[in-house]
Amino acid sequence: STSWMGDLDMGDMFLNFPLDKALRPYCGIDIKPYFKEYKKGKLAAWFRWCRCMMGLCPSPYFCVKGFLLAFEVVVGDRKDPKNVYHWTKLILNLPGSTDYDPTKTRVWRAVDCEGRMCPATVTYMDDLRTVGGSKDGCWMVMRQTGSRLGYLGLQVAARKTRAPSQQAGAWAGAVVVVTPEGVGV
Numbered sequence: 001s002t003s004w005m006g007d008l009d010m011g012d013m014f015l016n017f018p019l020d021k022a023l024r025p026y027c028g029i030d031i032k033p034y035f036k037e038y039k040k041g042k043l044a045a046w047f048r049w050c051r052c053m054m055g056l057c058p059s060p061y062f063c064v065k066g067f068l069l070a071f072e073v074v075v076g077d078r079k080d081p082k083n084v085y086h087w088t089k090l091i092l093n094l095p096g097s098t099d100y101d102p103t104k105t106r107v108w109r110a111v112d113c114e115g116r117m118c119p120a121t122v123t124y125m126d127d128l129r130t131v132g133g134s135k136d137g138c139w140m141v142m143r144q145t146g147s148r149l150g151y152l153g154l155q156v157a158a159r160k161t162r163a164p165s166q167q168a169g170a171w172a173g174a175v176v177v178v179t180p181e182g183v184g185v
Contacts, residue, residue, distance in 0.1 A: 003117075004138040006130045006164040008146055010067070011157035013126035014052040014059045017066045024048050027056065064125070067154070071123070074148040084137075084144045087111055087118035121145055130164075138164035 010016065019027060028048035052059040075085045087109035093101055109118040119132040119141045130145060132138030142164070146156045162169070169175060177184045 002133050004132050004135050004164040004166055006132075006138045006142045007160070007162035008128040008130065008142060009157045009160035010126035010128070010149075011155040011160075013067075014054055014056075014063050016154045017052045017063045019049055019052050019056075020058075020062065023058070024050060027053075060125075067123070067126075070149060070152050070154055071121075073152060074121075074145050076144075076148075084119055084140045132164065135164045 025048065028046055030046050049056075052063050076083050078085055078087055080086060089110040089112075091108050091110050093099075093104050093106050093108075095102075095106075105117075109120070110116060111118045116133060117131075119130070119137055121141060122129045122131070128145060130138055130141040132141050142161070146161075149156055175185065
């Protein structure tokens with residue numbers, strides 16, 4: 001196997017993104033009933049959220065949309081040979097074609113004419129799984145992803161980073177094991 005996988009995690013995914021200004025007046029809390037100082041009118045009693053948060057219906061939509069826009073910056077120009085995410089050819093391995101190989105992925109991006117698979121990052125909400133053809137290649141994908149997200153002001157939780165491995169472990173709820181005998185969960 002030539003795939004190496006590493007994990008990154010967005011820290012406080014929803015709090016990374018500002019709440020739409022039109023929604024801010026309606027997202028807050030009145031704390032007058034809880035503190036005497038506010039009952040006397042000495043301090044403001046209405047606090048508003050300026051960031052998306054858990055439990056607010058549009059938060060997942062706004063945050064995933066913002067994250068996907070940010071990820072376009074992370075991936076950069078795919079035609080630049082110095083870019084980690086550089087690829088030159090799309091390979092289709094579809095059932096029914098003469099050269100179909102069921103042991104290979106059905107669609108992948110290749111780096112060169114030999115068909116080496118391009119490094120990639122797969123996302124599920126705030127979890128990122130980076131994939132590279134070597135351990136160093138996977139680290140390069142993790143570095144570019146983390147540093148560009150940080151440049152955009154989106155934090156990556158360093159404490160949740162998992163180093164590249166060929167047995168990367170659970171991600172988004174499942175552990176899939178591939179052995180010569182077959183594929184198992």
